[in-house]
Amino acid sequence: GENVEQHPSTLSVQEGDSAVIKCTYSDSASNYFPWYKQELGKRPQLIIDIRSNVGEKKDQRIAVTLNKTAKHFSLHITETQPEDSAVYFCAASRRNTDKLIFGTGTRLQVFP
Amino acid sequence: DTAVSQTPKYLVTQMGNDKSIKCEQNLGHDTMYWYKQDSKKFLKIMFSYNNKELIINETVPNRFSPKSPDKAHLNLHINSLELGDSAVYFCASSQVLSTGKAYEQYFGPGTRLTVT
Numbered sequence: 001g002e003n004v005e006q007h008p009s010t011l012s013v014q015e016g017d018s019a020v021i022k023c024t025y026s027d028s029a030s031n032y033f034p035w036y037k038q039e040l041g042k043r044p045q046l047i048i049d050i051r052s053n054v055g056e057k058k059d060q061r062i063a064v065t066l067n068k069t070a071k072h073f074s075l076h077i078t079e080t081q082p083e084d085s086a087v088y089f090c091a092a093s094r095r096n097t098d099k100l101i102f103g104t105g106t107r108l109q110v111f112p
Numbered sequence: 113d114t115a116v117s118q119t120p121k122y123l124v125t126q127m128g129n130d131k132s133i134k135c136e137q138n139l140g141h142d143t144m145y146w147y148k149q150d151s152k153k154f155l156k157i158m159f160s161y162n163n164k165e166l167i168i169n170e171t172v173p174n175r176f177s178p179k180s181p182d183k184a185h186l187n188l189h190i191n192s193l194e195l196g197d198s199a200v201y202f203c204a205s206s207q208v209l210s211t212g213k214a215y216e217q218y219f220g221p222g223t224r225l226t227v228t
Binding site: 032034038042043044045046049087089093097098099100101102104105 | 143152153154155156157160167168202206208214215216217219220221222
């Protein structure tokens with residue numbers, strides 16, 4: 001069935017370091033991969049997304065890479081700042097559907 | 113000018129009661145969703161409606177009944193509340209093309225339900 005695994009579950013980095021979060025999906029028909037950020041007590045908000053016809057996408061300090069063959073996609077945050085501290089969720093949906101399957105989340109802590 | 117709003121923000125009730133959560137979006141989207149986020153932060157879809165029609169209905173107990181009076185509103189009614197229903201419930205909306213191509217889902221602020 002549909003499943004998205006996400007690692008690590010927690011990640012602590014020093015301010016200015018990079019952070020990488022990895023996800024693996026099971027459904028080979030998946031073609032849309034968004035990443036959501038959820039600050040404590042707040043709603044999830046989209047930070048970046050990628051479709052299966054693209055291998056990499058960048059937006060300032062964040063980037064996402066997709067390896068369709070291995071069914072892996074990753075979020076990269078460079079020059080981390082304390083305000084990057086939050087729970088990050090990856091998700092996947094298959095072609096012709098808007099149903100998002102979320103990963104289990106990664107709690108990122110950035111220490112000043 | 114809030115895009116997706118939910119009421120109430122907090123809901124504390126006793127086991128066995130019936131309660132409703134309301135959601136409204138002013139983005140003009142045609143699809144709305146209910147998600148449940150448990151204490152471990154797992155985010156799981158429960159239902160989705162497209163233009164008032166039920167599209168996704170995950171394996172949710174039939175004590176949960178969504179209702180969409182129009183495409184800007186999606187309410188969630190829960191009968192005979194149980195301790196395990198305690199969670200944060202998020203409403204979301206998005207614009208889905210006729211091809212089913214997915215776009216960003218905008219989440220509401222969440223409703224924290226506590227069943228005692």
